[in-house]
Amino acid sequence: MTGFTLLPQALRLLRRELRNGLRSFGVFLGCLFLGVFAISAIGNFAAAVRAGILQDAGALLGGDLEIRQAHRPLTEPQLGFLATRGELSLTIEMRTMAGFSRQHKLVELKAVDRSYPLYGAIELDPPLPLPVALAPKDQLYGAVVEPTLLERFSLQVGDTLTLGRADYRITAVLQREPDRTLRAFTLGPRVIISQDGLRAGGLIRPGSLINHAVRLRLPQPARAADLKEELRERYPEAGWRVRTWKEAAPRVRFFLDRMETNLSLLGLCSLLVGGLGVSGAVRGYFGKKIEHIAVMKCLGAEKRLLFTTYFLQILLLGGISAGAGLLLGAGLPWLLQLLFARSLPFPLEPGFYPQIWWAALFFGLLTAALFSLRALGTACAAPPALLFRGYGPNHVQRPGRGIRLMIFIHAVLLLLLAVFNSPDRRLALWFIVGAALCLALFRLLSRFVVGMSLRLPRPARPALRLALANIQRPGAPAGSIIFSLGIGLTALVMIVQIQSNLNDMVSHSLPEKAPSFFFYDIQAEQLEGFARLVHNDPGAGDFSSSPTLRGRITAIAGVPAAKAQIDQEVRWALRGDRFLSYAARPPAHMDLAAGQWWPEDYQGPPLISLTEDLAAGFGIGIGDSLGINILGRTITAEIANLRRADWSTLELNFAVIFAPGVLEKAPHSHIAAIHLPRQNEAEFARQVTRLFPNVAVLSVREALGNVSHTLQRLGWTFKAIAAIVLSTGLLVLAGAVSADQHRRVRDAVIFKVCGATRADVLTAFAAEFALLGLTSAAVSLICGSLAAMAVISGPLNMPFSLHPVLLIIALLAGMLLVMSCGLFGTWKALRQKPAAYLRRE
Secondary structure, three states: OOHHHHHHHHHHHHHHHHOOOOHHHHHHHHHHHHHHHHHHHHHHHHHHHHHHHHHOHHHHHOOOEEEEEEOOOOOHHHHHHHHOOOEEEEEEEEEEEEEEOOEEEEEEEEEEOOOOOOOOOOEEEOOOOHHHHHOOEOOEEEEEEOHHHHHHHOOOOOOEEEEOOEEEEEEEEEEEOOOOOOOOOOOOOEEEEEHHHHHHHOOOOOOOOOEEEEEEEOOOHHHHHHHHHHHHHHOOOOOOEEEEHHHOOHHHHHHHHHHHHHHHHHHHHHHHHHHHHHHHHHHHHHHHHHHHHHHHHHOOOOHHHHHHHHHHHHHHHHHHHHHHHHHHHHHHHHHHHHHHOOOOOOOOOOOOOHHHHHHHHHHHHHHHHHOOHHHHHHHHOOOOHHHHHOOHHHOOOOOOHHHHHHHHHHHHHHHHHHHHOOOOHHHHHHHHHHHHHHHHHHHHHHHHHHHHHHHOOOOOOHHHHHHHHHHHOOOOOHHHHHHHHHHHHHHHHHHHHHHHHHHHHHHHHHHHHOOOEEEEEEOHHHHHHHHHHHHHOOOOOOEEEEEEEEEEEEEEOOEEHHHOOOOHHHHHHHOOOEEEEEOOOOOOOOEEEEEOOOOOOOOOOOEEEEEHHHHHHHOOOOOOEEEEEEOOEEEEEEEEEEEEOOHHHOOOOOOEEEOOOOOOOOOOEEEEEEOOOHHHHHHHHHHHHHHOOOOEEEEHHHHHHHHHHHHHHHHHHHHHHHHHHHHHHHHHHHHHHHHOHHHHHHHHHHHHHOOOOHHHHHHHHHHHHHHHHHHHHHHHHHHHHHHHHHHHHOOOOOOOOOOHHHHHHHHHHHHHHHHHHHHHHOHHHHHOOHHHHHOOO
């Protein structure tokens, strides 16, 4: 048969095979569908968010170019130069306290000019123009606030709030702020006022922690990068941070890349687990077709014709299942846009993303082919003589070299697709190595469990004895059940344990160690009165304060920060301005790792104390230098010592501390931390706000509550993907039980003929599945907990604790799932009449 006649003949045979329906391929289709759906949904959602960010980049940034600077505004000459390049909008952002009667709340305040916003639209309820909403009326400036502020304090439009020394009337509710779309975590609700209103409140003082931003709308937005370079050359020591519209929301993109990588790898895990179901379904299908294949060979069908026919059948069904999964996943962004457009914390632009579609389709097809080739090659290699000898259904044949080569090629292609389709290829490669080890581990564990059951003493109860015999016999699905369900439960246990430990750290461990409050923007002349207020409180515990201002690291050991090679874990130190301090004496509870602290009366060249983690991440040590831009002046300071810092305690600490003689004369404020009994917190915060209206009060308890809420929302996302992995494992379990159906029918008939009742048969089957479920759950608990401990103790560097309640729930859930699927799948065996079966009716 030539190549020209092979394909038409194979297609003709394929059409005839499909006439029998897809009943044998239910698990095959379901496993591929779930895995491809997970990958497609994650990829399309991430692509839609990226497209939304890119399309709305100007609104996210607030302009085509943004210049941001801490503490001080741009000078008049600088503003004049920028005004010649495009339209300007100036904003001021800070954190301060808002008062309502006797209650006070930390808010994120923004003061805007009449040009705001340059891009996008601000949405208010009632729908007023922003300048009208902020304009003074009856000697009160207007303010617009987020709904959460009104809900928490039972306020409504028309009520007044206090900021600093002035009162403001709430004129509208802020529904959408175009340049503040990502609100995963904030320290307080947004309040917007005019810049004239800000001056009326007297909140701006020398050294206050204020961020000034200038946004430009350019005649040619594409020239934003050129203007950025021109500003760098014209004002090399300005100390500001310049971003173009193409660099809008970098943290959103970074977070999205990492989340997409992690979720995509979990989706790939679901697809790999589904591959086991594919393998089992194809193996069961060809087990029923072996006699049919032998007959066709006797009639003259060549091996390559049979292989081509059934391989095309597998690709066709795999394409149908993968296509359904990718289409449903592609529709997820449209559904989210339709139902949750206003509540999503980022812009979403659903669309057609062929690259994502092709990747998902190839994932499905490669998985279908990879896990089907062995069974297909074995079936097609069966000699016709088997039919006449009666060994067809029980024949075991090894696939040839060609099949093994095809399996290897498909495995390599799947690996390359997984690596190159991931935003973080290094993480994807490590995941593949870990997945391969996990698959091998569970395969060995499943064999170990079956082997150990052979060595157990024979139980006295007949039901347990039959259950052990069912687990041990050749062809039993025990290994597949432990393997498939174990992988899904392991992923779920790992995610739940990680989230629970993070929640414990935030909700229970930290509040015992962390201060009750942080106080920002304490002026030098207020510090003595503030300390007196603390000492007058009988319940006040530890109190510490430090001078603080903000600066940006611009050079590391003489190398510009943008070109320095640093670890990913410490890149946060280069994103914008950092809090700095200076001190003559070493901080309380300081743990010096290397070097010596300077003398109290030190007056020499600039020295700094750096935390050990930053020094290791930067690749520097004692004697090296850091260049830090503070208020437009770059100070190059030598590292005098390294400190160990435990950031998890939330105690007052700084990554960089200067020696005396450098920052004392720069305008700055002070930050303080205090420990208080819980019952004293509210009253102390009210006194601080009443006596020092410019001081911002941050409740650590409330901030940790916001963090916990954010962790829970992220946790549900990962749990949903883990649930898909578990669902795929259940499909594999169902396929294994279904493939074992004929043996159970035969066993049930033999038991009944020997005098067993339906209850006896049910008890034996239930005991078998209970033992398998208990084993699967136990193995999953161990592996999942070890994986969670590795993550918590390793990259997160936190103490790990087990959660017994969660472990018991997972244990019972595993047993219940296996028993439910197993007994449901064997219900036919329980109803089988012995006489009809023995007569082969």
